[in-house]
Amino acid sequence: MRILVTGGAGFIGSAVCRRLVLQTSAAVVNIDKLTYAADLTSLASIEGLGSYAFLQSDICDREAMDLAFADYEPDAIIHLAAESHVDRSITGPEAFVNTNIVGTYTLLEAARSYYERLPFTRRKQFRFIHVSTDEVYGSLGPDDLFREDTPYRPSSPYSASKAASDHLALAWFTTYGLPVIVSNCSNNYGPYQFPEKLIPLTILNAIDRKPLPVYGDGRNIRDWLHVDDHAAGLIRLLYEGRPGEKYNFGGDGQRSNLEVVTQVCDVLDRLSPGAGARRSLITFVPDRPGHDARYAIDASKAHRELGWEPTRTFERGLAETVGWYLKNRAWWERARCGVYDGSRLGLLVAQH
């Protein structure tokens, strides 16, 4: 199979590219605009291999997307390119509307025009995997779970833009017959995550013994999934997923933000002991505007239909991840020093 991956220089996209190239017989072309969140060194293990190619391009550029489909003639596309950080979407929503909504629309149209010209046998195999988030469903009460038929109630500019793109993707199936599959996944963690999201930001601040900011009272709950388990699920979708369907992915790893930060401290104290317990660095800061209280995934459809199961507990995955950041300072120092220093994003300035 020849697979076109968008956003392959990002956190999840690079895990998907590495897994496809190193663990399957697929050939991959990675299309990425290389925004602040991208890092081509995450792909060093596959760079130069004959089954991997990179194209720097913007998914909003229709002409470039048409050319990419014509040049690479993919059998499938896994679409991950997005603006992905909620805090940044609060400060500057425009890029989120452009890439997540207009970019997805542009890609769907380029894919449709390519798909309609494919011979029948290749059309039967073609898949467009649209990668989305559980944040589209909004906030849960204490006991409920997100299912694939949970109504959409996005809270942030990020989740609203992803919700819009999910609706577009499924409409392209219903209206034009493009074989789209939508995945909605819970929070990912693991190696090569840009250090603006909770887990890598906390790890790096804790390594440097800087204050560890926790939003609000720290009781907001997320359902954590290791990025490699997510990548494995997305690849399963290519073969086992049913066009026109949605699939939720989650790791059965519900933890409050405060539990996550505390656990990072404890793992680091074990792996890199020194001047006192890092829990004392935890600092409560004003909450994110519109912060959803709880996300939790019912992934039984993915278990049943795809035969997919997460392979790591949160404890094991987190310990591996902390160990990875300790060993790979050169990777994160580039981002931390040159792109984002870890300061607070997404707070509203009072309007007068």
Ligand SMILES: NC(=O)c1ccc[n+]([C@@H]2O[C@H](COP(=O)([O-])OP(=O)(O)OC[C@H]3O[C@@H](n4cnc5c(N)ncnc54)[C@H](O)[C@@H]3O)[C@@H](O)[C@H]2O)c1
């Ligand atoms: N990180 C999570 O916890 C999580 C959970 C569920 C779903 N998702 C979804 O998975 C996808 C990937 O998330 P991530 O965390 O890897 O994001 P990321 O921010 O790490 O990477 C996004 C990548 O997309 C690229 N990109 C951005 N705009 C582009 C454009 N206009 N054209 C081409 N490339 C562009 C960036 O350069 C970057 O390499 C996103 O669609 C996100 O909504 C993420």
